[in-house]
Amino acid sequence: MRQNLINFVQNSILFRYCLPHGDIQKSIYTTIDNDYCYTVSNDNDLATIIFNAIIDYAFNEEDLNGDLNQLQVEAISQRMRIEENDSDETQLKYGFFGEVLLNIILQILFNSKAIIAKGYFYDILKPEENKGFDTWHFVSTEKGTSLWFGEVKFHQDYKKAIDDVFKNIEKAISDDYFRKNLLAFTPKRKLLNTDNKTIVELIEKVRLNAKVSIESLKNEFSLRLVYPIFILCNPLSDYDKTISSIIDRIKQKHSGKNLNIGLEYDLFFILLPVNNVKQIKQTVLQWIKSNTQLTLL
DSSP states (O other): OHHHHHHHHHHHHHEEEEESSSTOOOOOTTOOOEEEEEEOOOHHHHHHHHHHHHHHHHSOGGGOOOOOOHHHHHHHHHOOOOOSSSHHHHHTSSSHHHHHHHHHHHHHHSSEEEEEOOGGOTTSSEEEEOOOOOOOOEEEEEEEEEEEEEEEHHHHHHHHHHHHHSSHHHHHHHHHHHHHHHHGGGGGGGOOSSOOOHHHHHHHHHOOOOOHHHHHHHHHEEEEEEEEEEEEEOOOHHHHHHHHHEEEEHHHTTOOOOOOOOSSSEEEEEEOOOHHHHHHHHHHHHHHHHOOOSOOO
């Protein structure tokens, strides 16, 4: 990954505190010690990160060579949904804004690695948002391999962001959905962004036995699911109130969800209030439409 992009992200997306913090508790669904709360230096910097990290979302690391501005043109025209005929309202609802950010911050701030770039799954003949988890990452340690299959919601209203997460969380944390995401890799297995032995053998195992139990995969490969949920939204009156309101919304409106999957999992939230969600997205779209050159080369 480009050092200029790494430096810019580290200098722009700033750690504020972990939850619990004072009277603000972590979410009722968080299984690790903390949720993570960040701020951003300013909205324009966040737009800059999204715009410059599109190619990292669209291409594997080994393909990021040559003229990066030309790759940016290819990414926008062939590897993600941006339709000129879509209304402004529809374009502002595109999922790539948040997915690009989640892809980058997990790699830079949480040291995960992408299994494969999501751009390889876009079908230009059927221009729809990419399906499946919003990131397909992994972290490998002596204890085993954790699959970082994440979710991001990037809405003006924190209530909508949280409600959208919990509409589908029982599906997301389930054997069936997990298996289908693994199966999605099999036609693309020669395009993987990694030669990690566990990942390669896991995908081959699923390819040869599509109905293999998730529990058996857990036992054979020491698998663990990590499910980071990234929320970006407009602020309330102050930062702490925004964070506490997000946590309260989860507890008050979405308790009692049955999260059931045949492997151990870790779930946590990454929270980033911004000044103006709509303006950030409009800025990125303006740069895309005007063929603005990349700045973080």
